[in-house]
Structures are given as C-alpha cells and as structure tokens.
Amino acid sequence: MTNDPILELYKHQFAIISLETTGISPKHGDHLVELAIQTVNWNGELLDSYETLVHPGKDIEGFQIHGITDDMVKSAPSASDVVPDILSRLNGKTLVAHDLDFTVRFLEPILNGSMPKLEGICTLKLFDLVAPDSGLRRLEQLCTYYDIEFSVRHSAKSDSLATAKLFSILKNLYAQQNEIEDFVENFLHLIEIEDCPKERNIFMKRKEAKNIANIQKTKLYDLLNRLTSSAGDSVPVRQYLNVLDRALADRILEEKEIFSLVDLATVYKLSKEQVMEIHEEYLRKLIRIYLLDEILTNAEMDDLHLVSDLLCILPKELDLLIEYERTKIPITTPGVQKQLKSLTGKSVCFSGHLNCKINGQRIDRELAQQLVKERGLIVKRVVSKNVDYLITAHAEQFSSKGRKNRKAMEYHVNVMDEKIFWEMIGVVVDNE
Incomplete structure (x- = not known):
C-alpha cells in the first residue's frame, strides 16, 4: 500500500x-x-x-x-x-x-x-x-x-x-x-x-455458439461430415462453383441442391476440407464484388452472413475473409471507385486473344472473366443488343472481320482497347 x-x-x-x-x-x-x-x-x-x-x-x-x-x-x-x-x-x-x-x-x-x-x-x-x-x-x-x-x-x-x-x-x-x-x-x-x-x-460467446449450433443442425453440414477424409487428386473448382452459383441464386439451399453439391464432391472424392476451401473461395469472390467501393453496406453484410451460414462458414471466419480481402483491393483512387460504381451491372464481351499481362502472366479468358466479375460487371459470351462493351486487344485495328465484330458494328456496341478497359476497372497490368 x-x-x-x-x-x-x-x-x-x-x-x-x-x-x-x-x-x-x-x-x-x-x-x-x-x-x-x-x-x-x-x-x-x-x-x-x-x-x-x-x-x-x-x-x-x-x-x-x-x-x-x-x-x-x-x-x-x-x-x-x-x-x-x-x-x-x-x-x-x-x-x-x-x-x-x-x-x-x-x-x-x-x-x-x-x-x-x-x-x-x-x-x-x-x-x-x-x-x-x-x-x-x-x-x-x-x-x-x-x-x-x-x-x-x-x-x-x-x-x-x-x-x-x-x-x-x-x-x-x-x-x-x-x-x-x-x-x-x-x-x-x-x-x-x-x-x-x-x-x-x-x-x-453466446452468439457465435448459437451460429455454430445452427450450422451443425443443417443437412449440408451433416452430409459434409460424411465425405472422405483423404483429399482427392482432381479438384473441380469451376464445376462446383457453377453449381453453387445456380443453387444460391435465390439464397435458399433446397435439399435437392444440397444433394447435388455432395454428389459432385463424392464423385471427385473431395474431402470436407477441400469442399470448405471452395466454399470460402465463393464467399471471397462475393466479398470482392461488395468491396468495389471499399464500403460494405448493411444489406451487403446481411447477404454475406446469409451466404456464409448456407455454406457452413462461421461468422468469425467470415470476418477474417473480409479483413483479408480489404487488404487486397487494388483500388486506390476515388476516380476509379466512382467509375466502377457506375459500371456495376454493365456487360462486356471479349473478342480474340488478349495481350495484357499481370506480373508477367498473360491474362487468359478465364482470368479476364474473373477480374470482370469481381468488379461487378457481367461477362457475355456472344455479342447482342444487351452488350455494353466489346473488348479487343487492338481496338485501333478493329474491322468487321469476325462474327463478334460484325455484330458489334450492327448493334453499335462500344469497342474498347483491352489496356484502356483494364485501367478503367482498376486492374493494374504490366507496362510493355
């Protein structure tokens, strides 16, 4: 004292x-x-x-x-x-x-x-x-x-x-x-x-415990626990994500949709750990889209919590994913943020081979689609009246050669050079 x-x-x-x-x-x-x-x-x-x-x-x-x-x-x-x-x-x-x-x-x-x-x-x-x-x-x-x-x-x-x-x-x-x-x-x-x-x-805490208890009572959680413990060699990430896209479109997982997911995991001998990694990747992509303006609204947070519950991902893990994705958002200028906000929901179609690179890796069609979707735009496979932009590697050499090009001219679709497009949506590409 x-x-x-x-x-x-x-x-x-x-x-x-x-x-x-x-x-x-x-x-x-x-x-x-x-x-x-x-x-x-x-x-x-x-x-x-x-x-x-x-x-x-x-x-x-x-x-x-x-x-x-x-x-x-x-x-x-x-x-x-x-x-x-x-x-x-x-x-x-x-x-x-x-x-x-x-x-x-x-x-x-x-x-x-x-x-x-x-x-x-x-x-x-x-x-x-x-x-x-x-x-x-x-x-x-x-x-x-x-x-x-x-x-x-x-x-x-x-x-x-x-x-x-x-x-x-x-x-x-x-x-x-x-x-x-x-x-x-x-x-x-x-x-x-x-x-x-x-x-x-x-x-x-009580809230977390209730969330865990609710997840553990779901049909999906029960079936995931029955998957093999040894990981399979082939992981069909795209196929599984495509099924998830369809199943979660209405934010309801019906029993037949759950069985479809588990059947796919069983066919490819996926372990529960592998399936949960794919679920987290699905949630990460959704987080990236919602973080385009670097703000998560209450409605967006409610949706993320709903999706994470459906995918048997705990709120604590969702918080970690959000924190991680916040550090990865490549948007740095208010101008790009505003531009992206105005582009959300716009549709794009790619024509021909792409030439730009990210860290020395050429942007292939799959990566291009991922980058576009993560920023809130829609990818179209063919040109139609509903396409807003046609992206090509050499817009200055654009001609009517090729079916997509002819359709773009017919429907007066905006043709944009690939490098300008990536800059517009905040993707930093290598300088040639």
Missing part, C-alpha cells in the same frame, strides 16, 4: 466477475457454463472485457434459467482451457462479485490451487453496509433500486456489467459515509499470483 489512500484507489483496478452454472453446488456435481470478467478502475471506466461459454463436461441443467444449451457448449473451451485467461485478469486486481461466496465456490476448484485463498468485494455485503434496512438481495432487485439498466437476465456478460455499475454506486456511497482509509483497509484485497500465465484469449 502507498501512504496516500486516495492515490492507491485511483491507481487500483477491479475485476468484476459473474458466472452462470448448472446449479448451486460444485460439491454436488454442478459446473460452470459461462463466465465474464469486466476490468474497471476506481472511476468505473471499462478497461477490459472478457466473456466465454465453458463446456461443463456433462449435460446442462437449468436451461430455462440461463438459456445455455448442450448444443451451444459443444465447441466451447473447457474450464481448464480458460484458467490462464481468468488468472491473468485477476492478477494485480481486487475481485468483485455479487454474492462473492457463490463465485468463489465455483472458481476455486477450477483454479485448482493456482493462487492463494480468494478474497474480494461482495456487492451484496457492501449494499448491506450502505442500506442495511432495505431487505433487497438479488442483483436485479438492486439494479432496479438504483435505476441501473439490466438488459439480459442470467447472462454472465450482462450480470458482470450490471455488477460493475452497482459497485461504482455502492463504493461511492460507502466513501461518503466513512473515511476513505476505511475502504482501502477493509476492501482492497490485491490478488498476487506467482508465475501468472499470460492471457490466451480463448473464448466462445
């Missing part, structure tokens, strides 16, 4: 912890299923937030109270997995909980002697000191009493945030009624852990 109790308080941090469990007694087989820790300072400022579901190692009881199901914790970390994250957030702080005795009963078996006896601040006991005649006990009652917003009941995160606000009010009231030195002496129990492990940030 420092000599100045006020300075001691202002530099001190508090770990506000809340738990959800399968019952009231670990001695009688009850286990932790969710945990949240909010780190705050004396002023009540939130410095760190941690929450996770915990696999209890047994069937969950009390679903009606906390809303956590067996499906939600299937992929959640175990209690031993999150011990480093708990210890690192308790070390050097004072533990705070509503009904501290209950919290300690569940924490001590998990921490398994990793630290000395847990002491801290119980907001229930602190409230009894501040308002001894109220008769209130439950957290939600005290929150109502002090007009603290309490959005979700029996959620570790919501409870811990509410407890943090309650603690802020109660410690201020106590400090008004007593000497500040009394609070320092009676309530600051600094937890010191020798050889404290570093935080690992292993967690699974």
